[in-house]
Amino acid sequence: MTLGGRLIRAAGMPAVCELAAATAARSVEAAYASVAVVEEGRRLAIQGTYGYPMVLVSHVPLELDNTVIGRVFETGRRVISVGSNAATPSPASRARYRTGSFMALPIRSRGEVIGVLSVSDPIGRDAFTKADVSSVAALLPIVSLAVGREKNAARADAFARAATIDSLSGLFNRRYFHSRLQEELERSRRHQTPLTLMMIDLDDFKRVNDSLGHLAGDAILCRTAEILRRSVRLFDVCTRFGGDEFAIIMPGMPKTSATLVAERIRDAVETSPPGTGHAGDPRSTVSIGLATIVGGTTPRGLVAQADQALYSAKRDGKNCIRVLEEG
Numbered sequence: 001m002t003l004g005g006r007l008i009r010a011a012g013m014p015a016v017c018e019l020a021a022a023t024a025a026r027s028v029e030a031a032y033a034s035v036a037v038v039e040e041g042r043r044l045a046i047q048g049t050y051g052y053p054m055v056l057v058s059h060v061p062l063e064l065d066n067t068v069i070g071r072v073f074e075t076g077r078r079v080i081s082v083g084s085n086a087a088t089p090s091p092a093s094r095a096r097y098r099t100g101s102f103m104a105l106p107i108r109s110r111g112e113v114i115g116v117l118s119v120s121d122p123i124g125r126d127a128f129t130k131a132d133v134s135s136v137a138a139l140l141p142i143v144s145l146a147v148g149r150e151k152n153a154a155r156a157d158a159f160a161r162a163a164t165i166d167s168l169s170g171l172f173n174r175r176y177f178h179s180r181l182q183e184e185l186e187r188s189r190r191h192q193t194p195l196t197l198m199m200i201d202l203d204d205f206k207r208v209n210d211s212l213g214h215l216a217g218d219a220i221l222c223r224t225a226e227i228l229r230r231s232v233r234l235f236d237v238c239t240r241f242g243g244d245e246f247a248i249i250m251p252g253m254p255k256t257s258a259t260l261v262a263e264r265i266r267d268a269v270e271t272s273p274p275g276t277g278h279a280g281d282p283r284s285t286v287s288i289g290l291a292t293i294v295g296g297t298t299p300r301g302l303v304a305q306a307d308q309a310l311y312s313a314k315r316d317g318k319n320c321i322r323v324l325e326e327g
C-alpha cells in the first residue's frame with residue numbers, strides 16, 4: 001500500500017505523524033525522525049517519532065527561538081546540515097546521535113506552515129546527500145495533506161464541543177440537554193427502563209448576587225457545578241439549565257437511587273465552604289426536584305414534572321428534595 005493509502009487509514013494525529021516519521025526515515029536509511037505540529041498559541045509539539053520512544057518528548061514544548069525545528073517553523077525554510085562541522089546548529093550534541101547530519105523541512109497546508117518533518121543520522125555513512133533531501137521532500141505533499149486533515153478534524157471537534165458546553169460552569173448547556181433528553185426518552189421507551197430527571201436550583205441566589213456581586217455568584221455556580229460532577233455517574237448528563245438552575249439526566253436510574261444521589265448533592269452544597277472563600281459569606285443551599293418515568297412521555301412533559309417537584313421543594317422551605325413519579 002502507498003504512503004497516501006496508509007495515511008488515509010491512519011486515525012488521529014499521533015498515528016499520522018508516527019507513520020510519516022517512519023516512512024521518511026526508512027526512505028533515506030536514517031536512524032531517527034520526528035514530526036512536530038503547531039498547536040494553539042503557536043506552540044510546537046512533537047507528535048510522532050522514529051528511532052526513539054515518543055514518551056521522551058511527548059510533554060516537551062519546543063522553543064521557536066532556540067531550536068532548529070522552531071527556526072524552520074518560523075521562517076518556512078528548510079534547514080540542512082551535511083555533517084557535524086557545518087555552521088548550522090546540529091542536534092548531534094545529544095547523546096543518541098552518531099553524526100551531525102540532519103534535515104528539517106516545513107510541512108505546509110494552504111500556504112501556512114503547520115509542522116516540521118525532521119530526519120537525522122544516516123545509517124552507515126556520515127552525511128545525507130542531495131538525493132536524500134529530495135526523497136524526503138517528495139513525501140511532504142502527502143504528509144501535509146494528512147496532517148492538515150487531522151488538524152481540521154481536531155478543530156471541528158473543538159468547535160462542536162464548545163457549542164455544547166456552558167463556558168462558565170464547564171457543564172453541558174441547555175441546547176445539548178434537550179438533544180440528549182430526547183435520545184434518553186426514546187431509549188427508555190424502547191427498553192422500558194427508568195429515566196430520572198433532576199432539576200436543581202440554588203436557593204436565594206439573586207440575593208447573594210446582589211449583595212456580594214457577580215464574581216461571587218460565578219464562584220458559587222462553578223463550585224456547585226463541580227459538586228454535581230463529583231456526585232453522579234460518568235454517563236449521567238450534568239447541564240447548566242440556565243441562570244442558577246441545573247439539570248441532570250440520569251438514564252436507568254430508579255426513583256429510590258436518584259433520591260439518594262439528590263440527598264448527597266444537597267448535603268454537599270450545604271456543607272461546602274462559601275463559594276467566595278470568605279468565612280463570613282453565606283453558605284449556599286439547593287432545592288431539588290425529581291421526576292422518574294418508565295417509557296412514554298415527551299421531553300417537555302418530563303421537564304414539567306421535574307419542575308413541579310422543584311417548585312414543591314421551594315414552597316416547602318427550600319434546601320430539600322421533592323419527588324414526582326409517573327409510571
